[in-house]
Amino acid sequence: MVEELRECFQKLAIDPNIKAVILTGEGSFFSFGLDVPEFLSYSKDCFTRFLAKFTELLSYIFLYPKPVVAAINGHAIAGGCMLALACDYRLMVSEKAKISLNEITFGSTVFASATSMLRFWVGGRNAELILYRGEMYLADDAKMLGLVDEVVSKENLYESARKVAQDFANKDSNAFQSIKMLLRKPVAEEINKREINSILEFVEIWYSEGTQEILEKIKIY
Numbered sequence: 262m263v264e265e266l267r268e269c270f271q272k273l274a275i276d277p278n279i280k281a282v283i284l285t286g287e288g289s290f291f292s293f294g295l296d297v298p299e300f301l302s303y304s305k306d307c308f309t310r311f312l313a314k315f316t317e318l319l320s321y322i323f324l325y326p327k328p329v330v331a332a333i334n335g336h337a338i339a340g341g342c343m344l345a346l347a348c349d350y351r352l353m354v355s356e357k358a359k360i361s362l363n364e365i366t367f368g369s370t371v372f373a374s375a376t377s378m379l380r381f382w383v384g385g386r387n388a389e390l391i392l393y394r395g396e397m398y399l400a401d402d403a404k405m406l407g408l409v410d411e412v413v414s415k416e417n418l419y420e421s422a423r424k425v426a427q428d429f430a431n432k433d434s435n436a437f438q439s440i441k442m443l444l445r446k447p448v449a450e451e452i453n454k455r456e457i458n459s460i461l462e463f464v465e466i467w468y469s470e471g472t473q474e475i476l477e478k479i480k481i482y
Contacts, residue, residue: 263314280430283422285332292341297479312460319374322347326438328429332422346378351409352422359397366395368472373455377448383407
Protein backbone atom coordinates (compact mmCIF):
# COMPACT_ATOMS: atom_id res chain seq x y z
CA MET A 262 0.00 0.00 0.00
CA VAL A 263 2.82 2.38 0.86
CA GLU A 264 4.47 1.71 -2.50
CA GLU A 265 1.17 2.18 -4.34
CA LEU A 266 0.53 5.49 -2.58
CA ARG A 267 4.01 6.69 -3.46
CA GLU A 268 3.56 5.70 -7.12
CA CYS A 269 0.17 7.41 -7.25
CA PHE A 270 1.54 10.64 -5.81
CA GLN A 271 4.47 10.54 -8.22
CA LYS A 272 2.15 10.21 -11.22
CA LEU A 273 0.00 13.12 -10.00
CA ALA A 274 3.10 15.24 -9.41
CA ILE A 275 4.05 15.21 -13.11
CA ASP A 276 0.51 15.59 -14.45
CA PRO A 277 0.13 19.25 -15.50
CA ASN A 278 -3.65 18.99 -15.28
CA ILE A 279 -3.56 18.17 -11.56
CA LYS A 280 -3.24 21.28 -9.40
CA ALA A 281 -4.06 19.82 -5.96
CA VAL A 282 -4.60 16.41 -4.36
CA ILE A 283 -7.17 15.18 -1.82
CA LEU A 284 -6.18 12.24 0.38
CA THR A 285 -9.02 10.39 2.11
CA GLY A 286 -10.13 6.95 3.28
CA GLU A 287 -13.22 4.78 3.14
CA GLY A 288 -15.88 3.80 5.63
CA SER A 289 -15.26 4.72 9.26
CA PHE A 290 -11.47 5.05 8.91
CA PHE A 291 -9.17 7.54 7.31
CA SER A 292 -6.39 5.16 8.33
CA PHE A 293 -5.94 2.91 11.36
CA GLY A 294 -2.16 3.00 10.94
CA LEU A 295 0.04 -0.08 11.03
CA ASP A 296 -1.58 -3.49 10.72
CA VAL A 297 -0.30 -4.86 14.03
CA PRO A 298 -1.27 -8.55 13.52
CA GLU A 299 0.44 -8.52 10.12
CA PHE A 300 3.67 -7.01 11.39
CA LEU A 301 3.97 -9.34 14.37
CA SER A 302 5.08 -12.02 11.90
CA TYR A 303 7.82 -9.80 10.41
CA SER A 304 11.49 -10.19 11.19
CA LYS A 305 13.31 -7.13 12.51
CA ASP A 306 15.00 -6.63 9.13
CA CYS A 307 11.75 -6.81 7.16
CA PHE A 308 9.97 -4.51 9.59
CA THR A 309 12.83 -2.01 9.47
CA ARG A 310 12.71 -1.95 5.66
CA PHE A 311 8.96 -1.31 5.76
CA LEU A 312 9.32 1.51 8.28
CA ALA A 313 11.98 3.11 6.10
CA LYS A 314 9.56 3.12 3.17
CA PHE A 315 6.72 4.43 5.30
CA THR A 316 8.72 7.31 6.74
CA GLU A 317 10.06 8.13 3.27
CA LEU A 318 6.43 8.41 2.13
CA LEU A 319 5.68 10.80 5.00
CA SER A 320 8.60 13.04 4.09
CA TYR A 321 7.70 12.87 0.40
CA ILE A 322 4.14 14.06 1.07
CA PHE A 323 5.39 16.69 3.52
CA LEU A 324 7.49 18.24 0.73
CA TYR A 325 5.12 17.38 -2.12
CA PRO A 326 5.24 20.07 -4.82
CA LYS A 327 1.45 20.32 -5.06
CA PRO A 328 -1.07 21.06 -2.29
CA VAL A 329 -2.33 17.97 -0.46
CA VAL A 330 -5.62 18.18 1.44
CA ALA A 331 -6.47 15.47 3.99
CA ALA A 332 -10.21 14.75 4.11
CA ILE A 333 -10.34 12.83 7.39
CA ASN A 334 -13.53 10.83 6.96
CA GLY A 335 -13.06 8.66 10.05
CA HIS A 336 -10.52 7.54 12.63
CA ALA A 337 -6.93 8.61 11.95
CA ILE A 338 -4.83 6.63 14.39
CA ALA A 339 -1.04 6.45 14.86
CA GLY A 340 0.38 6.00 11.34
CA GLY A 341 -2.90 7.31 9.95
CA CYS A 342 -2.48 10.51 11.93
CA MET A 343 1.07 10.79 10.61
CA LEU A 344 -0.22 10.63 7.03
CA ALA A 345 -2.66 13.44 7.79
CA LEU A 346 0.09 15.55 9.40
CA ALA A 347 2.16 15.28 6.23
CA CYS A 348 -0.58 17.09 4.28
CA ASP A 349 -1.03 20.84 3.84
CA TYR A 350 -4.55 21.10 5.26
CA ARG A 351 -6.74 18.75 7.30
CA LEU A 352 -10.53 18.65 7.41
CA MET A 353 -12.13 16.20 9.85
CA VAL A 354 -15.68 14.98 10.25
CA SER A 355 -17.50 16.17 13.35
CA GLU A 356 -19.08 12.85 14.30
CA LYS A 357 -17.45 10.04 16.31
CA ALA A 358 -14.16 9.93 14.45
CA LYS A 359 -11.00 10.34 16.52
CA ILE A 360 -7.44 11.26 15.73
CA SER A 361 -4.44 10.24 17.79
CA LEU A 362 -0.75 9.55 18.04
CA ASN A 363 -1.38 6.93 20.70
CA GLU A 364 1.78 4.85 20.32
CA ILE A 365 2.75 5.30 23.95
CA THR A 366 -0.43 3.49 25.05
CA PHE A 367 0.74 0.24 23.48
CA GLY A 368 4.38 0.58 24.47
CA SER A 369 5.68 2.05 21.24
CA THR A 370 7.50 5.22 20.29
CA VAL A 371 7.24 7.37 17.14
CA PHE A 372 9.56 8.58 14.36
CA ALA A 373 11.60 11.73 13.95
CA SER A 374 9.36 12.66 11.00
CA ALA A 375 6.19 12.30 13.08
CA THR A 376 7.48 14.37 15.99
CA SER A 377 8.85 17.11 13.73
CA MET A 378 5.68 17.36 11.66
CA LEU A 379 3.55 17.37 14.80
CA ARG A 380 5.64 20.15 16.35
CA PHE A 381 5.47 22.06 13.05
CA TRP A 382 1.68 22.17 13.28
CA VAL A 383 0.86 22.30 16.99
CA GLY A 384 3.95 23.74 18.68
CA GLY A 385 6.30 22.15 21.17
CA ARG A 386 4.09 22.08 24.27
CA ASN A 387 1.02 20.66 22.53
CA ALA A 388 3.23 18.10 20.81
CA GLU A 389 4.42 16.90 24.22
CA LEU A 390 0.87 16.65 25.55
CA ILE A 391 -0.34 14.72 22.50
CA LEU A 392 2.54 12.24 22.51
CA TYR A 393 2.88 11.73 26.27
CA ARG A 394 -0.84 11.28 26.89
CA GLY A 395 -1.61 9.21 23.80
CA GLU A 396 -5.23 10.36 23.95
CA MET A 397 -7.72 9.96 21.12
CA TYR A 398 -9.26 13.31 20.20
CA LEU A 399 -12.61 14.14 18.68
CA ALA A 400 -12.52 16.70 15.88
CA ASP A 401 -13.29 19.80 17.95
CA ASP A 402 -10.58 19.00 20.49
CA ALA A 403 -8.16 18.16 17.69
CA LYS A 404 -8.82 21.55 16.10
CA MET A 405 -8.13 23.34 19.38
CA LEU A 406 -4.76 21.58 19.56
CA GLY A 407 -3.92 22.31 15.92
CA LEU A 408 -4.09 18.69 14.76
CA VAL A 409 -6.79 19.61 12.23
CA ASP A 410 -7.67 22.88 10.54
CA GLU A 411 -11.40 22.55 9.97
CA VAL A 412 -14.29 20.50 11.34
CA VAL A 413 -17.16 19.66 8.99
CA SER A 414 -20.13 17.31 8.88
CA LYS A 415 -19.72 13.97 7.16
CA GLU A 416 -22.18 15.08 4.48
CA ASN A 417 -20.11 18.16 3.65
CA LEU A 418 -16.62 16.63 3.95
CA TYR A 419 -15.83 16.06 0.29
CA GLU A 420 -17.45 19.26 -0.93
CA SER A 421 -15.52 21.23 1.69
CA ALA A 422 -12.28 19.41 0.81
CA ARG A 423 -12.78 20.19 -2.87
CA LYS A 424 -13.27 23.87 -2.05
CA VAL A 425 -10.03 23.95 -0.07
CA ALA A 426 -8.22 22.08 -2.85
CA GLN A 427 -9.62 24.48 -5.46
CA ASP A 428 -8.50 27.47 -3.43
CA PHE A 429 -4.99 26.03 -3.33
CA ALA A 430 -5.16 25.21 -7.05
CA ASN A 431 -6.04 28.80 -7.88
CA LYS A 432 -2.75 30.01 -6.41
CA ASP A 433 0.34 30.34 -8.58
CA SER A 434 1.97 26.92 -8.46
CA ASN A 435 5.56 28.20 -8.57
CA ALA A 436 4.91 30.62 -5.74
CA PHE A 437 3.21 27.88 -3.71
CA GLN A 438 6.13 25.49 -4.16
CA SER A 439 8.65 28.16 -3.21
CA ILE A 440 6.81 29.14 -0.03
CA LYS A 441 6.21 25.51 0.93
CA MET A 442 9.93 24.75 0.60
CA LEU A 443 10.88 27.83 2.60
CA LEU A 444 8.55 26.75 5.39
CA ARG A 445 9.29 23.02 5.39
CA LYS A 446 12.75 22.36 4.01
CA PRO A 447 14.47 23.19 7.32
CA VAL A 448 12.12 20.77 9.08
CA ALA A 449 12.79 18.08 6.47
CA GLU A 450 16.55 18.55 6.78
CA GLU A 451 16.32 18.05 10.53
CA ILE A 452 14.19 14.94 10.00
CA ASN A 453 16.78 13.47 7.62
CA LYS A 454 19.48 13.79 10.27
CA ARG A 455 17.49 11.84 12.85
CA GLU A 456 15.12 9.52 10.96
CA ILE A 457 17.27 6.40 10.61
CA ASN A 458 18.20 6.34 14.29
CA SER A 459 14.56 6.92 15.26
CA ILE A 460 13.51 3.96 13.11
CA LEU A 461 16.11 1.71 14.70
CA GLU A 462 15.00 2.79 18.16
CA PHE A 463 11.36 2.23 17.17
CA VAL A 464 12.20 -1.33 16.11
CA GLU A 465 14.07 -2.12 19.32
CA ILE A 466 11.18 -0.89 21.45
CA TRP A 467 8.61 -2.65 19.22
CA TYR A 468 10.37 -6.00 19.70
CA SER A 469 10.93 -5.54 23.43
CA GLU A 470 9.22 -8.07 25.69
CA GLY A 471 6.80 -5.63 27.29
CA THR A 472 5.65 -4.09 24.02
CA GLN A 473 5.26 -7.47 22.33
CA GLU A 474 2.98 -8.61 25.16
CA ILE A 475 0.74 -5.59 24.59
CA LEU A 476 0.78 -6.04 20.82
CA GLU A 477 -0.19 -9.69 21.16
CA LYS A 478 -3.33 -8.59 22.99
CA ILE A 479 -4.15 -6.28 20.08
CA LYS A 480 -3.72 -9.29 17.81
CA ILE A 481 -6.17 -11.35 19.89
CA TYR A 482 -8.89 -8.72 20.04
